[in-house]
Amino acid sequence: MLKGDEFNEKYGEGNVKITVAQLGCGYWGPNLLRNFSAQSDCWVKWLADLSPERRSYVEANYPKTKTTPNWEDVLADPEVDAVVVATPASTHYKLAKVALEAGKHVLVEKPLAMCTPEADELVALAKAAGRTLMVGHTFLYNAAVRHLKQLLDKGELGELYYIYSQRLNLGQVRSDVNAWWNLAPHDVSILLYLMNDELPVSVSAYGMDYIQADIEDVVFATLTWANRVTAHIQVSWLDPGKVRKMTLVGSRKMLVYDDVSDDKVTILDKGIDRIPKAGESMDYDNFNNYQLFHRAGDILLPKINFQEPLKTEIAHFLECIGTGNTPLTGPKHGRDVVKVLEAVQNSLDDKGQMVAVPQEEINCP
Known part of the structure; x- marks a missing residue:
């Protein structure tokens, strides 16, 4: 070079x-x-x-x-x-x-x-x-996605529980690839970025081919990481409206990234808090002695300086x-996205069976 x-x-x-x-x-x-x-x-x-x-x-x-x-x-x-x-x-x-x-x-x-x-x-x-x-x-060069990453890294959401993503539209129907390979690379790329480039340990998926035989038009996939974070991805080119949304649920706060909205990122101070409750001996040492409280605080719409990704x-x-x-979306990232896409396709081919994602590494940047 x-x-x-x-x-x-x-x-x-x-x-x-x-x-x-x-x-x-x-x-x-x-x-x-x-x-x-x-x-x-x-x-x-x-x-x-x-x-x-x-x-x-x-x-x-x-x-x-x-x-x-x-x-x-x-x-x-x-x-x-x-x-x-x-x-x-x-x-x-x-x-x-x-x-x-x-x-x-x-x-x-x-x-x-x-x-x-x-x-x-x-x-x-x-x-x-x-x-x-x-x-x-491209979405890893999106200022809103980078803002999500910063909030996660700073612990703003607390412990991350799960993520779900929707990429839907009544859009271009492809014949060379299915909706998963056409649309999901974006979502998988974002998820790996948010998860510090750690691969999920297993995936499962189900889809249907309504328009062309053996080419799935809609796919529902679930990814699970070793730390118990799960992510659900829905992709379709047969949906009535354009949706490009990802929701992150944490122990302290929740976050919605909506790429088709003027307000790209919404931070919600919502959740369920576990509050210790005094027992008969007026102590708080019994872990199982608690009350659950719904918390609904402020909603924040951060200003994001947006440039074409x-x-x-x-x-x-x-x-x-x-x-x-080494580019942000360099060899390792690109290869890991393919590995997840391939594992999900294997689950699709096997009618939704859980598929383990190989964790072996190769020597790449």
Whole structure:
């Protein structure tokens, strides 16, 4: 990885320009292209897409960017420093692999791969090549999610009991992946971040394929950690309204993160307190001698300085290329998300049976 004097020698100190190529300009691709093109420290030289219509869109709106239907053209260009993979999920592993083998830094959209062995291979390739590998888990660059993490770390919620998350919409129905692989990477990524990157020990899930055979449209999953924290995830692309909500319940306070609301974070001083009750001997030593009281205190709507998360994510990727630092959503995080997604899929395939999540680690940042 180029950094320090090597980096300045290649790009010119004080005038750093990282040359970027993007593969894919479909549903999410235009947002990536817009943000990369707006960065002063990079140049999007290439956009590769099979669709003539998508290439025409790029040519009309981004005249400094060349287009091609062939991703091979991109990897053969020695000027390209970094490749952005924004193609269907089933192609992520293949394209990220050939980009790393070509010596490029890689930002790959979620998920990193479709199984843990593929993710492990990409992690090993990035390490061997000394290249930055980052996954587009955009919500970890969301100021509201970062605020949740800060509150948890400071103990504002007390002991964390459980979390439940809903990601619902009457939205785009995919044929290449089910609703779990399409929508849940966001929720799994956030949960691992909040849980200090600790993997759950077990998962279970149930889903149904109403529209297309063997492609679940709705999934209900439960994740359990060693410290007894549980999380429930509901994802669906068949729901009547758009919901992007996560609720955290703790012993002291509760918290709601609502991504579609103007008030992204709501802190509720609510809970049930266990108050010791004096016994016949007027002592409080008997643990079982207590009363339960419902507590309902203040509701706080903290002010959060919000910036487009994708803008923050892309700036972070370019910074990590220059410094050699490990990205927040780097190899280990991306690989662990895949491991949880895969375990839940195994439970779906087994009609809801509990599946243990392997806890072995590999040597990755």
